[in-house]
Amino acid sequence: MEHRIGYACINTSIDATTNKTCRLGNCTDERLRQLIHSNLSGLKEVISWNNRHNIFLYRVSSVIIPFASHEVNKIQWWEEFKDDFEEIGKLIKNTQMRVSMHPGQYVNINSNSPEIVKSSLKELDWHAKFLDSLNLDSTHRLIFHTGGVYGDKTEAKRRFIKEYKNIPENIKARLTLENDDKSYNVQDVLNIHQKTGIPIVFDILHHQVNNTGKKIDDDLESILKLCFATWNDKTGIPKIHYSTQRPGARPGMHADSINIDEFIKFYLKFKNLDFDIMFETKNKEKSVLEVYKRLSN
DNA sequence: AAACGTCAAGTTCCG
DNA sequence: CGGAACTTGACGTTT
Numbered sequence: 001m002e003h004r005i006g007y008a009c010i011n012t013s014i015d016a017t018t019n020k021t022c023r024l025g026n027c028t029d030e031r032l033r034q035l036i037h038s039n040l041s042g043l044k045e046v047i048s049w050n051n052r053h054n055i056f057l058y059r060v061s062s063v064i065i066p067f068a069s070h071e072v073n074k075i076q077w078w079e080e081f082k083d084d085f086e087e088i089g090k091l092i093k094n095t096q097m098r099v100s101m102h103p104g105q106y107v108n109i110n111s112n113s114p115e116i117v118k119s120s121l122k123e124l125d126w127h128a129k130f131l132d133s134l135n136l137d138s139t140h141r142l143i144f145h146t147g148g149v150y151g152d153k154t155e156a157k158r159r160f161i162k163e164y165k166n167i168p169e170n171i172k173a174r175l176t177l178e179n180d181d182k183s184y185n186v187q188d189v190l191n192i193h194q195k196t197g198i199p200i201v202f203d204i205l206h207h208q209v210n211n212t213g214k215k216i217d218d219d220l221e222s223i224l225k226l227c228f229a230t231w232n233d234k235t236g237i238p239k240i241h242y243s244t245q246r247p248g249a250r251p252g253m254h255a256d257s258i259n260i261d262e263f264i265k266f267y268l269k270f271k272n273l274d275f276d277i278m279f280e281t282k283n284k285e286k287s288v289l290e291v292y293k294r295l296s297n
Numbered sequence: 298a299a300a301c302g303t304c305a306a307g308t309t310c311c312g
Numbered sequence: 313c314g315g316a317a318c319t320t321g322a323c324g325t326t327t
Binding site: 010023 | 318319320321324
Binding site: 298299300301302303304307308309310311312 | 313314315316317318321322323324325326327
């Protein structure tokens with residue numbers, strides 16, 4: 001079974017970057033065009049590098065289009081850079097790469113404030129547009145979290161489900177919910193899946209620091225299978241996030257590297273299941289290469 | 298050239 | 313109540 005293993009956003013082995021940005025105060029159309037052009041070139045280089053190193057899973061940075069959902073950015077980037085998007089999209093498809101994006105903490109579709117729900121949708125919209133512009137199918141996912149609790153989780157969950165159902169189809173087709181490290185544990189998101197059909201990315205470190213404490217959460221194999229069952233042909237092979245707790249740091253904080261021994265143990269135990277693995281570490285692609293090296297020995 | 302304070306946004310936790 | 317942290321450090325000014 002081919003398990004893809006990948007990393008998020010930054011390649012520390014090469015100079016190419018997808019993360020150039022500017023300050024709101026000095027943001028001009030020309031500057032934005034330059035930045036977008038530079039970031040897309042960086043993306044091309046990173047994808048090529050990934051392919052040469054047999055890495056076929058990659059998260060595209062959310063700062064690749066600076067101020068994408070802010071009114072200061074009026075660039076029709078999906079039109080102006082159509083050729084670049086087409087080229088990168090082909091590169092991704094030809095190399096069987098799977099990409100994802102992970103909109104950040106400002107997406108809270110269950111917020112009490114209609115304004116924040118609106119800006120959350122704007123944020124989701126441009127991410128979907130980015131992947132759509134690459135002509136990628138819905139196995140290339142948008143990962144996000146449930147949002148805040150606002151003092152009443154049952155009510156906040158109910159709002160999430162209600163708002164989710166109103167999201168435009170092109171966005172919903174890619175949305176994927178991840179268990180988080182503080183508020184919504186894997187049981188919460190599985191429960192939301194039952195009401196919405198949204199697939200679940202299982203984050204193993206978040207699960208370690210945020211679970212029900214009951215027996216049900218000790219059985220990793222059952223949980224993996226439950227999460228994997230939320231995926232289908234349209235949404236693609238199930239996916240997990242894997243990272244190691246930074247020693248001595250706040251629970252949930254990522255270590256510099258994957259703990260290779262622990263990961264190999266985990267991998268050997270579950271490799272009969274079909275799933276992709278996104279590493280979240282400070283050393284990025286280096287953890288993937290280290291694991292490759294170890295697995296080939 | 299290196300060092301350092303600051304940067305669009307929301308929410309939560311910690312001190 | 314202020315600051316840090318989060319999926320992700322980079323910019324711009326000063327030394």
